[in-house]
Amino acid sequence: MRIGILGTGTLAAALAESWARAGHDIEVGGRSPEKALAIAEKVGGHAAHPREVVRDKDSVLLAVSWSGIEDMLRSAGATEGALRGTPVIDPTNAVEHGVGVLLAETSAAERVAELAPGAHVVKAFHLFAADQWTRPDASPVTVAMCGDAPEAVRVACGLVRDAGGNPAVLGPLSRARQLEEAAGFVIGLAFSGFDPNSAVPRVGS
Ligand SMILES: NC(=O)c1ccc[n+]([C@@H]2O[C@H](COP(=O)([O-])OP(=O)(O)OC[C@H]3O[C@@H](n4cnc5c(N)ncnc54)[C@H](OP(=O)(O)O)[C@@H]3O)[C@@H](O)[C@H]2O)c1
Structure with a gap:
């Protein structure tokens, strides 16, 4: 698949690496062309302006800090419809750093959908740390996700599998708000010195 990645930070780099390894074509762009080029060179992909990154892609990952979502979507032309019909994976956590309280009134994913008219937004990849997708010794994990457009959800499920996860579509x-609260819960416990794994019941499958 042709995958566009908006953002040039930790998660962008990790998923670019993982998906390139799975055989996908990666095009990455952000506000720093140098950082985009560094990721592209590392994974054998391309770097481009965000407007190019969203053009003719099978899927786009929005791997940007919550505070930068609107700027990035504007710069990609998504606020004018450039992502119409495109599966857009939203892994963002709009949480207060170190506290875990959600900052946005709606879910981050629904805000992305508002900002990018016509985009087929799927919430996914927001709960696990970025190195989950690149560590060779990482155990497989379940990726809770949700979205409205069946084809976009199908595409995102494939990308979860390609990164080594098991997709679990919840609706x-x-x-999305519930899935984002789960991340806030985990972040809040971890920063308070508790092991989040010990804070949920073991339920028989
Ligand atoms: N890292 C993880 O383990 C992880 C796991 C799950 C979910 N997430 C979520 O994934 C998203 C990215 O996380 P990250 O760890 O990759 O963050 P990061 O390393 O801090 O990178 C943030 C990215 O957002 C860009 N950005 C920030 N403000 C911007 C603006 N106003 N306009 C354009 N671009 C802007 C940064 O650009 P510059 O480099 O130019 O500053 C950078 O490319 C976040 O929403 C985070 O909550 C992260």
């Missing part, structure tokens, strides 16, 4: 994009 439409209106479930």
